[in-house]
Amino acid sequence: MTSVLDLAGIFVFATSGALQGVRKRLDVVGMAVLAFFTAVGGGVLRDLFIGIQPAAFRDVxxxxxxxxxxxxxxxxHPQVARLMPAILVFDAAGLGLFCAVGTEKALLFGLSAPHAVLLGVCTAVGGGILRDLLSGEAPTLLYDRQLYAVPAMLGATLMAVLSRLGMDYFAATCAAALLAFTLRLLAMRYSWRAPLARGITTRE
Incomplete structure (x- = not known):
């Protein structure tokens, strides 16, 4: 069964997808599709890469x-949109949780640490990529303007290192999730950006 934290993360990511549907003037079916793939798309991609049945199709x-x-x-949706600052905080928490859990699951299935980190990042950001593609937007991951993928990568890397060192699963997950969460909040607070190629101006 999914944990309360898993369900909370799924709800926040799904809310992001549904709001994207509102902005794109989709009907309720389109909203639901975006909500579903935003919430569980990263985990589905991870499980397919690992070669197992996606957890999203085993648990109601x-x-x-x-x-x-x-x-x-x-x-x-007007009231939910006004809550976006709070939702972004929970979204950052979900990012941290999912990158850590995704990395650990990949390690448990025998993947090397670098591959596990890659799938940890996929778990955290894959749903957002699917949301953007389905709604006709260029994936924000390709111009990581608010350090979304970078915190996930660093959190996943810490999770892989701590797991290899034999740290308790819960403690390692908390440490990795906290790192990604903190970096994401700092990026939002101080408008940190991933670097562009030399001579290229910032994209607005």
Whole structure:
């Protein structure tokens, strides 16, 4: 069964997808599709790369939570949009949690540490990539303007290192998630950006 933290992260990511559907003037079905793939897309991609049945198709919670998020946004999207600063904080927490959990799962299935880090990042940001592609946007990952993928990569790297050192799973997950969460919040607070190629101006 999914944990409360998993479901909370899924709900926040699904809310992001449903709000994107509102901005794109999609109907409720389109909103639900964006909510679902934003919430669980990264985990589905990770599990497919590992070669196992995606957890999203084994646990009904992965389906019901995006549906619930879609319903909330459908009826109260102006109010939800006003809560975006708080939602972004929870989104940062979900980013940290998912990059750590995704990395550990990949390690448990025998992947090398670098590959596990890659899948940890995929778990954290894959849903956002699918959301952007399905809604006709260039994936924000390709111009990481607010250091979204970078915190996930560093958190996943710490998770892989701590796991290899034999640290307790819960402690390692907390440490890695906290690192990614903190870096993401600092990036939002101070407008940190990933570097561009020399001579290229910032994209707005």
């Amino acid at each position: 919670g992965y389906l019901l939570v995006p549906v619930a998020a879609t319903a909330v946004v459908f009826f109260w």
